[in-house]
Amino acid sequence: MATFMDVNLVRYLCTCGKRLPPxxxxxxxxxxxxxxxxxxxxxxxxxxxxxxxxxxxASEAKLKKNRCSNCFDCPICxxxxxxxxxxxxxxxxEDPSKSTPKKMYYMACSFCRWTTRDGGLADQSxxxxxxxxxxxxEAKRINTLLExxxxxxxxxxxxxxxxxxxxxxxxxxxxxxxxxxxxxxxxKIQPAMSNLSVKETEKVPPAPELVSPVExxxxxxxxxFSDIVQLxxxxxxxxxxxxxxxxxxxxxxxxxxxxxxxxxxxxxxxxCDHNLSKPDFNPLSIKxxxxxxxxxxxxxxxxxxxxxxxxxxxxVVTFTLSNPSVYSTVVKLLPIEGDTDLDxxxxxxxLPKSDLVLALHDDTAVYDDGTKAQQEFKDDPRVVVFRRANxxxxxxxxxxxxxxxxxxxxxxxxxxxxNTAAAIQSEDKEPKLEWLxxxxxxxxxxxxx
Amino acid sequence: MKSSVKIAPGAVVCDECELIGDxxxxxxxxxxxxxxxxAEAGPVIIGEFNIIEELVHITNRFPDGAEGKKNxxxxxxxxxxxxxxxxxIESTKVGDHNVIESKAFVGPQVELTSGCIIGAxxxxxxxxxxxxxxxxxxxxxHRRIQRERPPAQNLQIDFLTKILPNYHYLKKVSKAQxxxx
Numbered sequence: 001m002a003t004f005m006d007v008n009l010v011r012y013l014c015t016c017g018k019r020l021p022p023x024x025x026x027x028x029x030x031x032x033x034x035x036x037x038x039x040x041x042x043x044x045x046x047x048x049x050x051x052x053x054x055x056x057x058a059s060e061a062k063l064k065k066n067r068c069s070n071c072f073d074c075p076i077c078x079x080x081x082x083x084x085x086x087x088x089x090x091x092x093x094e095d096p097s098k099s100t101p102k103k104m105y106y107m108a109c110s111f112c113r114w115t116t117r118d119g120g121l122a123d124q125s126x127x128x129x130x131x132x133x134x135x136x137x138e139a140k141r142i143n144t145l146l147e148x149x150x151x152x153x154x155x156x157x158x159x160x161x162x163x164x165x166x167x168x169x170x171x172x173x174x175x176x177x178x179x180x181x182x183x184x185x186x187x188k189i190q191p192a193m194s195n196l197s198v199k200e201t202e203k204v205p206p207a208p209e210l211v212s213p214v215e216x217x218x219x220x221x222x223x224x225f226s227d228i229v230q231l232x233x234x235x236x237x238x239x240x241x242x243x244x245x246x247x248x249x250x251x252x253x254x255x256x257x258x259x260x261x262x263x264x265x266x267x268x269x270x271x272c273d274h275n276l277s278k279p280d281f282n283p284l285s286i287k288x289x290x291x292x293x294x295x296x297x298x299x300x301x302x303x304x305x306x307x308x309x310x311x312x313x314x315x316v317v318t319f320t321l322s323n324p325s326v327y328s329t330v331v332k333l334l335p336i337e338g339d340t341d342l343d344x345x346x347x348x349x350x351l352p353k354s355d356l357v358l359a360l361h362d363d364t365a366v367y368d369d370g371t372k373a374q375q376e377f378k379d380d381p382r383v384v385v386f387r388r389a390n391x392x393x394x395x396x397x398x399x400x401x402x403x404x405x406x407x408x409x410x411x412x413x414x415x416x417x418x419n420t421a422a423a424i425q426s427e428d429k430e431p432k433l434e435w436l437x438x439x440x441x442x443x444x445x446x447x448x449x
Numbered sequence: 450m451k452s453s454v455k456i457a458p459g460a461v462v463c464d465e466c467e468l469i470g471d472x473x474x475x476x477x478x479x480x481x482x483x484x485x486x487x488a489e490a491g492p493v494i495i496g497e498f499n500i501i502e503e504l505v506h507i508t509n510r511f512p513d514g515a516e517g518k519k520n521x522x523x524x525x526x527x528x529x530x531x532x533x534x535x536x537x538i539e540s541t542k543v544g545d546h547n548v549i550e551s552k553a554f555v556g557p558q559v560e561l562t563s564g565c566i567i568g569a570x571x572x573x574x575x576x577x578x579x580x581x582x583x584x585x586x587x588x589x590x591h592r593r594i595q596r597e598r599p600p601a602q603n604l605q606i607d608f609l610t611k612i613l614p615n616y617h618y619l620k621k622v623s624k625a626q627x628x629x630x
Contacts, residue, residue, distance in 0.1 A: 076593065077586070077587070077591075086600075111568075111586055111587075112568075112584060112586045112587070112591070112593065113566055113584045113586070113595060113599070114593075114595075115595075115596075117596060117597065118595060118596045232592070232593055232594040251593070
C-alpha cells in the first residue's frame with residue numbers, strides 16, 4: 001500500500017509518547033502496542049557498502065575501520081567517485097619510438113567535478129583500483145605505543161589470573177585425600193604458572209620513549225598579514241576532518257576518502273523481546289523475513305481533500321479509512337473528553353457515532369467491477385461518503401475554536417484486530433479477536449483569516 | 450521580427466528549434482530540437498563544436514531601460530561549449546569549453562570565460578567575470594577551481610551528427626549571405 005513518507009498530517013500516538021505517522025510505527029503483535037524506531041532496540045545484522053553492496057562480517061568491518069576497500073567518496077562534496085577512462089598515447093613496450101593508445105583510468109565526482117588529477121594522483125592503468133592509501137606519518141609511533149601497552153595489559157591479565165589460583169591453593173590442602181583431584185589441580189595450576197614463568201623470564205619490554213614537549217617554536221611570519229589569501233586553494237574544516245590523519249590545509253593534497261559502511265539492522269521490542277522488523281541478510285534484496293509495520297495491520301486514516309476553516313464555523317471534512325488486513329474490521333471513533341491542551345487540539349470534531357465496517361483487503365478486488373461491495377453494507381449516506389473495496393470515506397464536522405494557527409483535531413480510534421501471529425502458534429483455526437485503541441492527531445491546515 | 454539565420458556548413462540544426470533574430474551558427478555545432486535562440490537586442494554569434502540541447506533558452510535580452518534599441522548588444526558564444534537540457538543563458542559573453550548543466554540560469558551580467566562549469570539548477574546572477582576553470586555546484590552555489598578544463602565532447606558531436614538527421618528534419622545550411630525576406 002503506498003503512503004507518503006514526508007507528509008506527517010495524520011499521526012498516531014506511540015507508547016513512548018511521540019506522535020508519528022503509521023508508516024514510521026511498528027505494531028508488536030505480542031504486546032499489541034505501537035512502537036516507533038526510537039523506543040525499539042536496534043541490532044546489527046551486517047555492515048555493507050552502500051555503493052558496491054558488498055556484505056562483510058562485523059569483525060572484518062572492524063579491521064577495515066568500517067570502510068569499503070573498493071569505493072571512494074569525493075573529499076570535497078562527499079559524493080561517490082566514478083571511474084572514468086581516457087586513452088593516452090604511451091610509448092609501447094616493443095618499440096620505444098612509436099606510441100600506442102592505452103586506456104588509463106581516473107576517478108571523478110559527478111557533482112562537484114573533482115578528479116584524482118586535481119589531487120595530483122597519476123592515472124591508473126587498471127579500472128579496479130590500485131589507488132594506494134597513504135600511510136599515516138605517525139604510524140610508527142602509534143604502533144610502538146600500541147605494542148608496549150598491549151604487552152603491559154597482558155602482563156596485568158596474567159597477574160590477575162595468578163592471584164585467582166593463589167587463592168584456590170588454600171583449598172588444595174584438604175582435597176589431597178583423593179589423589180585424583182590433586183593431580184587435576186596440578187594440571188590446572190601448571191599451565192598458568194608455566195605461562196607466567198615464560199613471561200617473567202622474558203625481558204620486560206622497554207617503555208616507549210616519551211616525546212619531549214615543544215617549548216620553542218618560530219614566531220608567526222609577517223607574510224601571513226600581507227599575502228593575499230587564495231580561498232580556492234585552502235581546504236574547509238570539514239574537508240580536513242574527513243582525513244584526520246593528514247588534515248591537509250591545501251586543496252591539492254586532498255585524497256579520495258574510502259566510503260563509510262552502512263548497517264543492516266533488525267528491530268526488537270524492548271518489552272517482550274520479539275523481533276519487529278528483520279530484513280533479508282543480502283543487502284541487495286528489499287524483502288523482509290519479519291515485517292510488522294503498523295501500516296500493514298492498523299486501519300489508516302487519511303485526509304481526502306483540503307478544506308478552508310474559519311473561527312467557530314463548522315466545516316465538513318472528509319477522511320478516508322482503509323483496512324490493510326485480510327479480515328474485515330469494525331472501527332469506532334470516539335472523541336476525547338476533557339483534554340483542552342491547545343497544542344494537540346485546536347478544534348472540536350464531531351465524529352460519526354455509528355461503527356464503521358470495513359471490508360477486507362483483497363488483492364483481487366482490483367479486477368472486480370466494484371458493484372458487489374455496496375450491496376453488502378448498509379451505509380448512512382450522511383456519514384459514509386463513498387465505499388470502495390477496503391476503503392471508506394466518512395464525513396466529520398470540524399469547528400475550530402482558536403482564532404489563528406493550525407487546526408488540529410484528536411480522537412480515539414478503536415478497531416478489531418485479529419492476531420494472525422498468535423494463531424499460528426496455537427491450535428485454534430480462528431485467530432483471536434482483540435480490540436485495539438489508538439489515539440490519533442490530525443493537522444488539517446491553517447485557519448484562513 | 451525578420452529572421453536571418455546563417456548556418457555554417459557542418460552544423461546540424463534541427464528544424465523544430467526556434468531561431469528568432471540575427472543568429473550566426475558556426476561549423477560542427479549541434480542544436481537539438483526545441484531549443485530557443487532569441488536575438489532580441491542584437492545579433493547572437495555562436496561558435497563551433499557547441500552542443501545546445503533541448504529546451505535551452507539563449508536569449509539576448511534588452512538590458513533594463515534600453516528597450517527598443519535594436520542591435521544594441523552582441524551576444525558571443527565561443528567554441529566547444531555544452532548547454533545541457535533546460536539551461537537558460539542571458540549572458541552576453543560566453544567563452545570556450547564551458548559546460549552549463551541542466552536547468553541552470555546564467556544572468557545577463559555574468560561573463561563566462563573558459564572551462565567553467567555551472568552546476569545543475571544553479572542560478573548565477575551577480576555581475577562578474579568568472580575566473581577560468583571555475584566550478585559552481587550545489588544548492589548554495591559553492592565554488593571551486595578545477596585544475597583542467599572539462600573534457601571535450603567531440604565524440605558526442607560525431608554521434609549526434611550521424612544520428613539526428615535520421616530522426617529529425619534539419620534546417621538548410623546557408624551557402625552565402627541569406628537574402629533578407
